[in-house]
Amino acid sequence: MTVDTTSAAPVDGDVRLAVGTPGLLGDLNAAGIVAATDVHVARRLGRLTHESDERVLLAVALAVRALRGGSVCVRLDDAAELAALARPEDDGTMSTDTPEDAPDGIEEGAPSPWPEHHGWVAAIEASPLVAVGTDGPADLPVRWVGGRLYLDRYWRDELTVRRLVDDRVRAEPFDVPADRLAGALARLFPADGDTRQRLAAEHAARRRITVLTGGPGTGKTTTVARLLAVVHDVADQAAADARPLRVALAAPTGKAAARLQEAVRDVVGALDTDDRQRVGEPVATTVHRLLGYRSATRFRHDAGHHLPHDVVVVDETSMVPLSLMARLLEALRPDARLVLVGDPDQLASVEAGAVLGDLVQRPSIDGAPAVDGVRTVTAAEAAGPVPLAGEEPDRLRNGVVGLVTVHRQDEDSAILPLASAIRTGDADAVLAVLRAGTGGVELVETDTERLTEDDVRGVHDDALEAGRLLVAAAAAGDPAGALDALTRHRVMVAHRRGPVGVARWAAQVEAWVEEATGTDRAGTDGPWVVGRPLLVTSNDAEVGLYNGDTGVVVADGDGVVAAFGDPRDPVRVRTHRLPPVETVHAMTVHRAQGSQFRRVTLILPPPSSPLLTRELLYTAVTRASEHVRVLGTAEAVRAAVARPVRRASGLRDPLPR
Numbered sequence: 069m070t071v072d073t074t075s076a077a078p079v080d081g082d083v084r085l086a087v088g089t090p091g092l093l094g095d096l097n098a099a100g101i102v103a104a105t106d107v108h109v110a111r112r113l114g115r116l117t118h119e120s121d122e123r124v125l126l127a128v129a130l131a132v133r134a135l136r137g138g139s140v141c142v143r144l145d146d147a148a149e150l151a152a153l154a155r156p157e158d159d160g161t162m163s164t165d166t167p168e169d170a171p172d173g174i175e176e177g178a179p180s181p182w183p184e185h186h187g188w189v190a191a192i193e194a195s196p197l198v199a200v201g202t203d204g205p206a207d208l209p210v211r212w213v214g215g216r217l218y219l220d221r222y223w224r225d226e227l228t229v230r231r232l233v234d235d236r237v238r239a240e241p242f243d244v245p246a247d248r249l250a251g252a253l254a255r256l257f258p259a260d261g262d263t264r265q266r267l268a269a270e271h272a273a274r275r276r277i278t279v280l281t282g283g284p285g286t287g288k289t290t291t292v293a294r295l296l297a298v299v300h301d302v303a304d305q306a307a308a309d310a311r312p313l314r315v316a317l318a319a320p321t322g323k324a325a326a327r328l329q330e331a332v333r334d335v336v337g338a339l340d341t342d343d344r345q346r347v348g349e350p351v352a353t354t355v356h357r358l359l360g361y362r363s364a365t366r367f368r369h370d371a372g373h374h375l376p377h378d379v380v381v382v383d384e385t386s387m388v389p390l391s392l393m394a395r396l397l398e399a400l401r402p403d404a405r406l407v408l409v410g411d412p413d414q415l416a417s418v419e420a421g422a423v424l425g426d427l428v429q430r431p432s433i434d435g436a437p438a439v440d441g442v443r444t445v446t447a448a449e450a451a452g453p454v455p456l457a458g459e460e461p462d463r464l465r466n467g468v469v470g471l472v473t474v475h476r477q478d479e480d481s482a483i484l485p486l487a488s489a490i491r492t493g494d495a496d497a498v499l500a501v502l503r504a505g506t507g508g509v510e511l512v513e514t515d516t517e518r519l520t521e522d523d524v525r526g527v528h529d530d531a532l533e534a535g536r537l538l539v540a541a542a543a544a545g546d547p548a549g550a551l552d553a554l555t556r557h558r559v560m561v562a563h564r565r566g567p568v569g570v571a572r573w574a575a576q577v578e579a580w581v582e583e584a585t586g587t588d589r590a591g592t593d594g595p596w597v598v599g600r601p602l603l604v605t606s607n608d609a610e611v612g613l614y615n616g617d618t619g620v621v622v623a624d625g626d627g628v629v630a631a632f633g634d635p636r637d638p639v640r641v642r643t644h645r646l647p648p649v650e651t652v653h654a655m656t657v658h659r660a661q662g663s664q665f666r667r668v669t670l671i672l673p674p675p676s677s678p679l680l681t682r683e684l685l686y687t688a689v690t691r692a693s694e695h696v697r698v699l700g701t702a703e704a705v706r707a708a709v710a711r712p713v714r715r716a717s718g719l720r721d722p723l724p725r
């Protein structure tokens with residue numbers, strides 16, 4: 069085995085070293101390929117089950133490592149995945165400034181560090197640590213199915229999601245009055261509108277799961293609001309006790325829930341009186357709050373205590389990890405309608421899983437009723453301006469409807485063309501749109517990651533303008549104005565730490581704003597300086613604030629109060645009641661998911677950063693409603709576009725027999 073242990077690899081005394089670990093695991097730990105924690109978990113499980121085969125323990129350590137990268141399992145039958153695993157992991161620190169310093173654990177062309185494949189698989193299959201196949205014993209810590217190795221908890225969550233989604237797909241369609249449905253669809257989705265939007269509404273009215281996907285501006289929220297009117301119309305009529313439908317709207321973060329509620333209410337407010345009254349004023353909440361959060365793994369609503377709702381709509385589903393999706397599906401009444409909405413091209417959840425992307429990619433599920441079992445679009449409509457094509461009919465059987473027509477009326481904006489070029493992986497087109505510098509898109513092209521004063525002038529000016537407005541509104545005791553100012557400009561980065569990380573950029577923007585406004589957090593004003601932008605970093609159900617919520621400290625009489633939520637209806641919280649918060653002058657793109665800002669500056673890391681992916685660039689760019697500035701090298705832009713995220717999971721494939 070040839071392993072380069074010189075670069076990102078741990079050195080003696082480093083906590084990343086599993087001290088005293090000999091052999092294969094020790095070598096790969098020293099090379100930075102598996103972390104000390106991975107080795108410790110593998111060894112502990114080995115001791116519990118009397119397994120000492122290094123090859124099995126290595127596979128377990130890789131399954132633990134895979135979770136950190138967002139994979140649900142590790143695929144040992146996939147050469148590309150094994151090649152990727154042979155590189156040392158980046159933990160988000162990105163301690164290197166230049167691509168030349170970037171880690172590469174295995175020398176180019178060196179032999180594989182992995183055990184011989186057949187022997188490796190045989191050792192795993194014979195191991196007392198491993199349950200083999202879908203029928204293997206239920207009480208072992210690790211599961212081997214179809215070339216994939218899972219920690220048991222993730223295997224069970226994946227199986228739960230698969231089973232409950234399949235049950236919903238296969239269930240008999242609801243028996244809704246056909247005339248009523250046709251009337252509602254014609255009224256809310258007129259014939260010259262969008263075929264797929266109508267299809268999604270019809271599907272949601274008749275089936276127990278609908279997966280509604282699309283990029284920005286394709287009308288997902290509009291469709292949700294209007295499909296609620298359709299479902300209310302047909303289901304209230306069909307209900308024997310004529311009880312109004314109970315509808316829940318939810319999103320993974322408080323911010324996304326607030327946006328969903330606002331957008332749905334705007335669309336509903338413009339409907340006819342009858343439809344408006346049927347839908348009422350829906351309230352959106354976080355998925356955690358909907359389920360009744362008790363601890364990371366326990367919720368008030370579960371398989372034994374279902375949610376009361378007839379319809380549950382989840383927005384920004386790309387951010388929902390596998391485990392939360394499993395808990396949500398368990399908590400739903402089997403006869404409820406579930407509508408999952410999102411953009412599978414965005415970054416997936418921080419925790420393991422890429423459920424939305426997996427559901428979209430799954431082949432047709434056995435036993436799913438044929439699409440023409442549902443009264444879908446007429447043949448003429450299907451052949452209309454944008455006919456259903458390719459894999460769409462098959463996906464529709466699984467409940468997936470993808471919106472493709474961009475309806476947002478902003479022809480001068482280059483943001484959506486840029487997003488579309490990123491999504492299709494066309495790096496030349498991405499650079500051409502960025503370099504054209506028109507339509508609210510700008511590239512500050514640098515030669516290296518070391519930025520000059522000229523390079524940062526634009527971000528400095530934007531940050532200052534937003535900061536001044538923020539501080540002025542906060543000082544005037546105007547929570548609405550301050551929350552609105554918070555959405556004017558945001559610096560986004562890929563990494564949490566290091567020279568291109570959040571901490572450094574947050575401090576930089578804070579220093580600019582303090583200098584310009586005379587505020588001083590480090591000085592006499594204490595932590596609750598007026599105008600300080602806040603990011604909540606843990607859930608607090610009692611106060612009603614959740615991880616990812618953003619707010620601002622505003623003047624309130626002689627004291628201060630923290631304001632959160634919708635600028636039109638701010639929530640005020642006394643500072644002593646706040647859960648842990650950070651100052652949020654800059655954030656990771658992951659954190660920014662589910663939010664929109666008028667202006668966005670994305671600071672790119674070096675091209676070698678493993679966090680620099682197509683989804684990261686796409687997500688950052690689509691957070692901007694008016695202007696996006698990308699700051700970095702052309703090479704980094706190309707690297708991002710060329711690197712779609714691969715997250716291992718079994719959900720995309722049929723269950724092996």
Ligand SMILES: Nc1ncnc2c1ncn2[C@@H]1O[C@H](COP(=O)(O)OP(=O)(O)OP(=O)(O)O)[C@@H](O)[C@H]1O
Nearest residue numbers: 261262282283284285286287288289290291475476
């Ligand atoms: N069928 C349609 N015909 C005409 N305009 C439409 C249609 N559907 C949506 N729109 C308009 O397109 C714009 C974008 O719609 P909407 O906000 O619902 O999209 P979205 O997919 O939810 O976007 P985002 O994810 O960026 O929030 C809105 O102005 C909406 O009124």
